[in-house]
Amino acid sequence: MAKHSFSLSPLSSFILPRGDTLFYLIALFSILSLLIHHLSPVSAESRHFEGFDADEIDDFGDSDEPISAAKHIPPPPPTTTLSVSDPIESHHGPPPPSADPTSQVTSQPSDPKPASTSFEVWDEDEFEGIPQSPPSDSPLITESDTAASAESDPSLKLEPESEPESPKSISSYTVEIVCVSFLIMFVINYFTGKKENEKLALAWASKFATKDSIFDKNFSLLGVGETDDSPLLLKEGQNVFKFYASGRRFCQGLLATMELKSRHDLISRLYNMVVPCKDEITFEVYMNDDAMDHVVVAVAKKKLAKTMQKETTDLQRFASLVSPPSGKKWIAEELAVVAESKEVAGDMLNETVLDQVFGDKAYEKFGKGFISMHFSDQHLGSHKKMLVFKFALPDAKNMADMTRLVALVPYYIDLIGRYKLSSHARTKTDGARMKVAQEIYKELQNARQEALQRKKAEQRKKGEEAEAKLSAEALRKKEAKERARQMKKAMPKMKMTRTG
Amino acid sequence: MSSPANDPRQPSTAKPYKPSPVAPQDLPIDYSGFIAVICGVFGAMFRYKICSWLAIIFSAQSLANMRNMENDLKQISMAMMFGIMGLMTNYLGVGPRGSKKT
Numbered sequence: 001m002a003k004h005s006f007s008l009s010p011l012s013s014f015i016l017p018r019g020d021t022l023f024y025l026i027a028l029f030s031i032l033s034l035l036i037h038h039l040s041p042v043s044a045e046s047r048h049f050e051g052f053d054a055d056e057i058d059d060f061g062d063s064d065e066p067i068s069a070a071k072h073i074p075p076p077p078p079t080t081t082l083s084v085s086d087p088i089e090s091h092h093g094p095p096p097p098s099a100d101p102t103s104q105v106t107s108q109p110s111d112p113k114p115a116s117t118s119f120e121v122w123d124e125d126e127f128e129g130i131p132q133s134p135p136s137d138s139p140l141i142t143e144s145d146t147a148a149s150a151e152s153d154p155s156l157k158l159e160p161e162s163e164p165e166s167p168k169s170i171s172s173y174t175v176e177i178v179c180v181s182f183l184i185m186f187v188i189n190y191f192t193g194k195k196e197n198e199k200l201a202l203a204w205a206s207k208f209a210t211k212d213s214i215f216d217k218n219f220s221l222l223g224v225g226e227t228d229d230s231p232l233l234l235k236e237g238q239n240v241f242k243f244y245a246s247g248r249r250f251c252q253g254l255l256a257t258m259e260l261k262s263r264h265d266l267i268s269r270l271y272n273m274v275v276p277c278k279d280e281i282t283f284e285v286y287m288n289d290d291a292m293d294h295v296v297v298a299v300a301k302k303k304l305a306k307t308m309q310k311e312t313t314d315l316q317r318f319a320s321l322v323s324p325p326s327g328k329k330w331i332a333e334e335l336a337v338v339a340e341s342k343e344v345a346g347d348m349l350n351e352t353v354l355d356q357v358f359g360d361k362a363y364e365k366f367g368k369g370f371i372s373m374h375f376s377d378q379h380l381g382s383h384k385k386m387l388v389f390k391f392a393l394p395d396a397k398n399m400a401d402m403t404r405l406v407a408l409v410p411y412y413i414d415l416i417g418r419y420k421l422s423s424h425a426r427t428k429t430d431g432a433r434m435k436v437a438q439e440i441y442k443e444l445q446n447a448r449q450e451a452l453q454r455k456k457a458e459q460r461k462k463g464e465e466a467e468a469k470l471s472a473e474a475l476r477k478k479e480a481k482e483r484a485r486q487m488k489k490a491m492p493k494m495k496m497t498r499t500g
Numbered sequence: 501m502s503s504p505a506n507d508p509r510q511p512s513t514a515k516p517y518k519p520s521p522v523a524p525q526d527l528p529i530d531y532s533g534f535i536a537v538i539c540g541v542f543g544a545m546f547r548y549k550i551c552s553w554l555a556i557i558f559s560a561q562s563l564a565n566m567r568n569m570e571n572d573l574k575q576i577s578m579a580m581m582f583g584i585m586g587l588m589t590n591y592l593g594v595g596p597r598g599s600k601k602t
Contacts, residue, residue, distance in 0.1 A: 175550055176553075186561075190564055217509075220514050225516070225517075234519075237566075238564065252515060267532075268565075382520065
C-alpha cells in the first residue's frame with residue numbers, strides 16, 4: 001500500500017558528472033589518493049628491515065623497558081682510555097693520579113661481527129661501513145660508583161631483558177565493541193521500527209480510507225494516484241505518510257500527513273524516552289475561493305493557543321483570545337479559542353460540536369487525541385483558504401478512538417462552506433483586512449524604494465570609481481570640453497538675416 | 501454530525517494529487533549528517549577512533565532519516581567516506597609506536 005518513490009538521477013549524475021557533482025567526484029578522488037598515500041608506508045616498512053629476523057625486530061622495537069642510548073653509540077677507538085677527574089680540581093697543576101683502578105674507564109674493543117645470538121642472518125654487504133655494536137649487554141663506559149651499585153641493586157641495571165608483547169585483552173577493544181554492537185542494534189531497530197510505523201499507517205488507512213469508510217463516503221477520489229487501484233498512502237519518509245482525497249463540494253482537496261515517531265532511528269528512539277512525543281496526523285483542507293467567508297478561528301489547548309496566537313501570522317494580525325461567554329455552554333476548560341470575533345467563535349463551536357467532542361464530558365471521553373484546529377481565509381502559502389486539523393494518533397489496535405475527531409473534518413467543510421457572516425461582523429472583518437492590505441502595500445513600497453536607493457548609490461559609486469580611474473590628461477580634456485560648452489551657452493545668440 | 505442526505509461527493513471536481521515542489525533551502529537541516537561530517541574530519545585528521553566511530557553512527561542515522569535523495573545523498577556519502585577513512589587510518593595506518601615506560 002505504501003508507495004516508495006526512488007530517483008535514479010543521482011546515478012546518472014555520477015556517470016555524467018557536471019557542476020557540483022564534478023567537484024564532489026574530485027573531492028572523492030583526492031580523499032582516496034590521500035588515503036593511499038597515508039597507507040603506503042605500511043608496505044615500505046618491510047624494506048627498512050631487510051636481512052633482519054622478524055622475531056628480533058619485535059624484540060628490538062617493542063621492549064617494555066627503555067633501550068639505553070649507549071647501545072646505539074658507535075664504539076670509540078680501542079686504545080682510548082678515560083680517567084674520571086676528582087670532584088675538586090686544582091688549577092695549579094695536574095690532578096694526582098687516582099689510586100683506584102676501577103676509576104679507569106676503558107672502552108672495550110668491539111667484535112668485528114656480531115654474535116650469532118643477536119642476528120641469525122647477517123649480510124656483510126648490507127651493513128658495509130657501519131660501526132657494529134657489541135652484543136654484550138654491559139655498557140660501553142663504566143664508572144666506579146655506578147659499576148658497584150649496579151651489581152648490588154638489580155633495579156639499576158641499564159639493560160634489562162626485553163619481554164615479548166602480550167596479546168591485548170578484550171578491555172582494550174571497549175570502544176570497538178560498543179560501537180559495533182550499537183551499529184548492529186541500529187540496523188535491527190531500523191527494520192523493526194520501519195515495520196511498526198508502516199503497520200500504524202496502514203491501520204489508520206484501513207479504518208478511515210477504505211471502502212464504505214468516512215472518507216470514501218465524502219470524497220470521490222482517494223489516494224495519491226489517478227486510478228482506483230492506485231496506492232492510498234504515499235510514503236515520504238520512514239516516519240512520514242501522506243493520504244490525499246479530492247472530489248467533494250466546497251473544497252478542492254484534502255491532504256492528511258501522518259508524522260509518526262522516528263521508531264526506525266535508534267538515537268531518536270532513545271531521545272524520545274527522555275523527551276516523549278506523539279504520533280500526529282494533520283489534515284489540510286483546501287477550500288474553494290467562493291466557499292469560505294472571512295473566518296479566522298483556532299482552537300487548541302491553552303498553552304498551545306497562546307503560542308499559535310503569537311507565532312501564526314494570520315492569528316497575529318486578525319485574531320485574539322476569546323473569553324468564554326457567560327450563561328452559555330462552552331468548550332472544555334483545558335481548551336482555548338483564538339478568533340477574529342466572538343460571533344465567529346460561537347458559530348464555529350455550536351452545540352453539535354460541543355456535545356460530540358469539545359464539551360466537558362465529551363472531551364474527557366473522545367478528545368484525548370485532539371491537538372488543534374485552525375481555520376483561516378488568510379493563510380500564507382499557495383492556498384489562502386484552508387482548514388487545518390491536528391490530532392494525535394492512537395495505537396494501531398485502538399484506531400477507532402479517533403473516529404469522532406476524524407468526523408470533524410467533513411462536518412467543518414460543510415459548516416464553513418455554508419457559513420455567511422452577519423453584515424455587522426462583515427464590516428469589521430472587511431476593515432481589518434483593508435488595514436492589513438494597506439500595511440502590506442506600504443511595506444512593499446518601502447522595500448521598492450530602498451532597492452531603488454541602493455541601485456542609485458551603486459551607480460554613483462561606479463561613476464566615481466570610473467572618474468578616479470581616468471588619467472589626468474583625460475580629466476583635462478573633459479574640463480576643456482565642459483568649458484567650451486559653457487562658453488557656447490554664454491555667447492549671445494545671433495540671428496542670421498537675409499536682406500534682399 | 502453525519503453528512504446530509506444528499507451526496508457530498510463531486511467526481512467532476514476531483515483533482516489528482518500533485519506533490520508540491522520543495523526547494524532545497526526549505527528542507528529541514530540534517531543535523532546528524534552535519535555532525536557526521538565534523539566527527540569524520542576530526543577522526544581522520546587527529547586520529548581519534550571514537551570520532552570516526554561516531555561519524556559512522558551519525559551517518560547511519562542520517563541515512564535512515566533521508567527524505568530527499570537528491571539533496572541528502574552527497575552529504576551522507578561524504579560523511580561515510582570521512583568516517584571510513586578515519587577508521588582505516590586509525591586501524592591500518594602507521595602511527596608512532598609508543599613504548600611503555602616503567
